[in-house]
Amino acid sequence: MPTYWKKAFAIIFSGQIFSILTSSMVQFSIIWHLTETTESAVVLTIAGLVAFLPQAILGPFIGVWLDRWNRKFTMIAADSTIAAFSLVLGLYYYFGEPSLGFVYLILMARSMATAFHAPAFQAAIPLIAPQEQLTRVAGWHQMVFSVSTVIGPALGIAVYSAASLGMVLFLDVVGALIASLMLLSVKINQPKAEAKQAPHFISEFKLGWQAFIKVKPIVIITIATTIFSVVFMPLAMLFPFMTLSHFERGGYSASLIEAVFSIGMILGGLLLSVAASKWQDITYICGSLVLIGLTCIGSGVISDEAFIVFAILSFLMGAAAPFFNGPYMAMIQKAYEPAMLGRVISLVTSLMLLASPIGLLLAGPIVDQYGVQVWFLWSGVASVLTGIFLLSQFKRLQVNAKPLEGLG
Incomplete structure (x- = not known):
């Protein structure tokens, strides 16, 4: 048993590499296709809106079902559904050019399936890994995600240029199939439901909300990052x-x-993954936000001849991202019972995603009128201020040690 969790994650992450790789190819290829054919920031932001909004709206309610259903088979069903819609869109691109409305519809349908897959995966992690290893596993997850996405855009644009967007979408179907087969070979135990839990949707939803608001540090981070997400997403x-x-x-x-x-x-x-236990999770989170903000500010002021500088700043921004995403999710996984995690993770994800449509609706017209650098600059300022705010709030909370216990 002490080594089983490592083997299980090795199998799961091996499958996820293919799934994330092909999804990354699809995501970048669609964005680039829309960029190239329309040259409109408004079109891009609408595409982002339809891709985010279903997850944001459905998320809090999906969590109830996730805590009822088998999490492994939920992930497989969601992945298969995403692949099916990729196949449909791929066939349209193979035989012709679909309308923007149809592309938006498929992106929305894929988003609805993703709303089940992502929180189910995160809620399953504490059922496999020991609690003291959750931040380290979060580091592994960020690595697997990054390894897949590092070659996804390049491979996606290569297939897109050599063949078609339809071929990229067909490859996504293959990636989902591999990920599902890998998941089938791993045992993931279901958490025990609350002994007195009423089998009623509204009651279960309320239980998830009540559990979420009891952990004040998580509430503070979630509120701050929701506001920050308006400009950053x-x-x-x-x-x-x-x-x-x-x-x-x-x-x-x-x-x-x-x-x-x-x-x-x-x-x-x-x-x-190496330095997971050296500092508190909140230290990593605040440092990440400040560094991301500084790189965005730099991107917002450089000249149009400084592409190499933009590449360096993008590298630093990417290096900082895992130190926010990983510790934040690990804090949540440590703070709540496994039987409640589906609801809490879905709720937290939705709160941040609900900020995305606001940001996307603002970004399109502003970027079209004032230029894309303006958005980079002010999102950077917001990121730095968010990091400073969280650091000050947690320093204040440290006067009372109890709220921080178990949150790393």
Whole structure:
């Protein structure tokens, strides 16, 4: 048993490499296709909106079902559904050019399936790994994600250029199949339900909300990062637009930026997995936010001839990201009972995702009118201020040690 959890994660992450790789290829290829064919930030932000909004709206309610259902088979079903919609869109691109409305519809459907997959995966991790290893596992997860995404954009643009977007979408079906087969070979025990839990949807939803608000440090981080997400989340859609509009470069330069960002994430995840226990999780989170903010500010002021500087800043931004994502999720996994994790993780994810549509609706018109650098600059300022705010709040909480117990 002491070594089984490592073997289980080795199998799971091996499958996820293929799934995340092909999903990364699809995501970048679709964004680049829309960028290249429309040259409109508004189109990109609408695509981001339909990709985020279903997860944000459904998330709090999905958590109830996740805590009822078998988490392994939920992940397999969600992955298979995402692949099915990729197949449908791939067939349309293979035989012709679908309308923007149809592309938005498929992105929305994929988002609904992702709303089940992502929290189910995170809620399953504490059922396999010991609690003291959760931050380290988070570092591994960031590495696996980054290894897949580092070559995803480059491979996606290569397949897109050599064949078609339809071929990229067909490969996503293969990736989902491999990930599902790997998951089938791993045993994941279901958590025991609460002894007196009422089998009623509203009652179970309320239990999840009540559990969430009892842990004040998690509530503080979630509120702060939800506000921060309004300005930061649109950047994921705007990186290719920055390359195209500000630096006037093509698809391979855009994929290079995605690659160096992901290489930074790989090294950051590796460093986090090694240094997981050296400092408190909140220290990593605040440091990550400040560094991300500084790199965004730098990106917002550099000239259109400083593409190499932008690549370096993207690398540093990527290296900082695991030190926020990993410790934050580990804090949540440590703070709540496994039987409640599906609801809590879905709720937290939705609160942050609900900020994304606001940011995306603001970003499109602002970027089209004032330029993409303006958004980079002010998202950086917001990130730095969020990191400083969280650090000050947790220093105040340390006067009373109890709220921080078990949160690393």
